[in-house]
Amino acid sequence: MRATGYVRKLDSLGRIVLPKSLRKELNINEGDDIEMYVDDDGNVVLDKYVPRCVFCDQAKENVINFKGKIVCHDCLKDM
Secondary structure, three states: OOOOOOOOOOOOOOOOOOOHHHHHHHHOOOOOOEEEEOOOOEEEEEEEEOOOOOOOOOOOEEEEEEEEEEEHHHHHHHH
């Protein structure tokens, strides 16, 4: 993990503002989904959400929602 030098306060509703330069660097735009999780070291990680296949866990552009699950075309062919 690399330090960015950005420090932001959490507001009363638990929100933070991501600086425009950081959003630009990470290709995060207004309306994008952001994934949040805690890594093995206890760090909170924010990442742009990319749909992943429930079977092969690969992030692919050609995924579909099949009965409420994200499935890639390759795994769908295998079914």
